[in-house]
Amino acid sequence: xxxxxxxxxxxxxxxxxxxxxxxxxxxxxxxxxxxxxxxxxxxxxxxxxxxxxxxxxxxxxxxxxxxxxxxxxxxxxxxxxxxxxxxxxxxxxxxxxxxxxxxxxxxxxxxxxxxxxxxxxxxxxxxxxxxxxxxxxxxxxxxxxxxxxxxxxxxxxxxxxxxxxxxxxxxxxxxxxxxxxxxxxxxxxxxxxxxxxxxxxxxxxxxxxxxxxxxxxxxxxxxxxxxxxxxxxxxxxxxxxxxxxxxxxxxxxxxxxxxxxxxxxxxxxxxxxxxxxxxxxxxxxxxxxxxxxxxxxxxxxxxxxxxxxxxxxxxxxxxxxxxxxxxxxxxxxxxxxxxxxxxxxxxxxxxxxxxxxxxxxxxxxxxxxxxxxxxxxxxxxxxxxxxxxxxxxxxxxxxxxxxxxxxxxxxxxxxxxxxxxxxxxxxxxxxxxxxxxxxxxxxxxxxxxxxxxxxxxxxxxxxxxxxxxxxxxxxxxxxxxxxxxxxxxxxxxxxxxxxxxxxxxxxxxxxxxxxxxxxxxxxx
Numbered sequence: 227x228x229x230x231x232x233x234x235x236x237x238x239x240x241x242x243x244x245x246x247x248x249x250x251x252x253x254x255x256x257x258x259x260x261x262x263x264x265x266x267x268x269x270x271x272x273x274x275x276x277x278x279x280x281x282x283x284x285x286x287x288x289x290x291x292x293x294x295x296x297x298x299x300x301x302x303x304x305x306x307x308x309x310x311x312x313x314x315x316x317x318x319x320x321x322x323x324x325x326x327x328x329x330x331x332x333x334x335x336x337x338x339x340x341x342x343x344x345x346x347x348x349x350x351x352x353x354x355x356x357x358x359x360x361x362x363x364x365x366x367x368x369x370x371x372x373x374x375x376x377x378x379x380x381x382x383x384x385x386x387x388x389x390x391x392x393x394x395x396x397x398x399x400x401x402x403x404x405x406x407x408x409x410x411x412x413x414x415x416x417x418x419x420x421x422x423x424x425x426x427x428x429x430x431x432x433x434x435x436x437x438x439x440x441x442x443x444x445x446x447x448x449x450x451x452x453x454x455x456x457x458x459x460x461x462x463x464x465x466x467x468x469x470x471x472x473x474x475x476x477x478x479x480x481x482x483x484x485x486x487x488x489x490x491x492x493x494x495x496x497x498x499x500x501x502x503x504x505x506x507x508x509x510x511x512x513x514x515x516x517x518x519x520x521x522x523x524x525x526x527x528x529x530x531x532x533x534x535x536x537x538x539x540x541x542x543x544x545x546x547x548x549x550x551x552x553x554x555x556x557x558x559x560x561x562x563x564x565x566x567x568x569x570x571x572x573x574x575x576x577x578x579x580x581x582x583x584x585x586x587x588x589x590x591x592x593x594x595x596x597x598x599x600x601x602x603x604x605x606x607x608x609x610x611x612x613x614x615x616x617x618x619x620x621x622x623x624x625x626x627x628x629x630x631x632x633x634x635x636x637x638x639x640x641x642x643x644x645x646x647x648x649x650x651x652x653x654x655x656x657x658x659x660x661x662x663x664x665x666x667x668x669x670x671x672x673x674x675x676x677x678x679x680x681x682x683x684x685x686x687x688x689x690x691x692x693x694x695x696x697x698x699x700x701x702x703x704x705x706x707x708x709x710x711x712x713x714x715x716x717x718x719x720x721x722x723x724x725x726x727x728x729x730x731x732x733x734x735x736x737x738x739x740x741x742x743x744x745x746x747x748x749x750x
Contacts, residue, residue, distance in 0.1 A: 229431050261278070269618075274588075307485065308569035318360055321413065334359040339419050359410065374680075380680045390409075411476075483637075526543040526545060559574055568588065570592055571584070640692040650673070652720070695709055723743040
């Protein structure tokens with residue numbers, strides 16, 4: 227009996243069939259374009275860019291919609307968006323390279339690398355390590371101190387870091403998770419201290435250049451007419467509109483990078499390749515440091531999602547070094563979101579599937595990027611389809627209805643017939659907060675006006691709310707309104723003033739609640 231063997235023709239057929247099967251496994255969802263379009267329409271997002279990396283290859287890098295509402299210029303794979311806190315992973319990657327080079331250790335005390343570094347608590351000042359800077363467990367409150375750079379202020383990075391010493395902790399050191407930005411700014415300043423170049427230049431020279439991220443930068447202040455960039459959009463007084471760019475140069479290491487679908491795909495390739503460059507020799511960081519950056523550091527509380535999103539409840543949730551960790555249908559996910567005024571973004575890695583997804587948007591609609599993300603993940607995981615657009619839209623509507631009801635209830639409960647304890651001009655004067663600095667209240671056309679002296683856009687009209695509480699109605703309507711409540715001394719003078727956001731949906735970076743305003747002593 228003759229031996230059975232494959233002919234060359236049969237072998238070719240097998241190779242072609244195998245390649246076709248592999249392509250089918252790597253291919254994006256067949257309805258990706260229509261799904262993105264539906265998400266954009268549902269959440270009212272003018273433009274979105276999507277990147278998908280699978281098995282080391284860039285499968286998708288493309289844009290949808292327009293860069294600017296009312297303009298026809300399309301979003302493409304090179305259109306830059308603000309990526310916000312997805313910048314944090316770049317900062318940790320830069321530090322990882324310096325760890326590999328022996329120039330620092332994750333567990334070096336911060337004060338040894340940044341002489342003069344001081345926190346409110348002397349024990350924390352001495353014990354805080356570089357690892358602590360990156361893991362949101364410092365004891366500071368959620369977003370504490372963000373008003374030092376958001377909205378854009380005149381403070382420098384070094385001035386902001388100096389002010390950490392005046393910020394009272396909200397919990398004990400290393401006991402609670404509370405997201406912060408200021409300590410990532412601090413971590414970024416370690417780079418010039420040990421490498422001799424600024425964080426900005428280090429990112430350009432050691433990450434952007436070797437990765438070929440030629441359409442990325444670290445400041446929107448460098449944008450020029452004709453450049454390929456998306457404009458920020460926000461819902462202001464109920465209407466979606468273009469808003470000014472928020473300059474974040476002073477917050478650079480925490481959230482200032484602008485990038486595009488193609489460049490972020492290259493970044494994702496590097497991450498999934500454990501720090502090794504895909505198209506040429508060399509590494510940005512070692513495999514050991516890759517593992518370190520994806521190792522749980524701070525345990526996160528797992529809350530029950532709203533019913534439409536119940537399937538997204540993880541079994542574990544942690545924060546690592548610049549990455550959030552959780553699971554979805556048995557796979558470990560490493561990801562992060564980013565948000566700056568007018569932009570939100572999502573980066574998600576699934577290491578065991580060698581899969582990465584990036585969604586960039588030019589409107590503040592997290593439901594848009596998350597609905598697309600989970601549609602893509604479900605496709606690659608082989609899961610039955612879920613209408614994630616409807617699920618996230620339902621949750622958004624519920625949250626907005628709840629916030630509107632809470633504000634309506636507060637409006638109905640206030641003592642509308644009450645009057646301030648003092649004549650209006652007696653509330654005027656210079657106030658100071660221990661960490662923010664000077665805040666001025668003045669009389670203007672018979673009414674009170676409040677200004678944050680180091681934040682040019684924070685000019686608000688103080689409208690009487692009830693008793694000794696006023697509402698700061700900011701003239702820049704992208705800034706969240708705030709209550710200002712004065713406390714009086716026994717003699718009738720002003721002791722202090724506290725602030726709080728009016729809307730329950732206010733971004734945590736408007737950390738009014740952390741301020742304690744005291745009248746400045748008058749010079750004799």
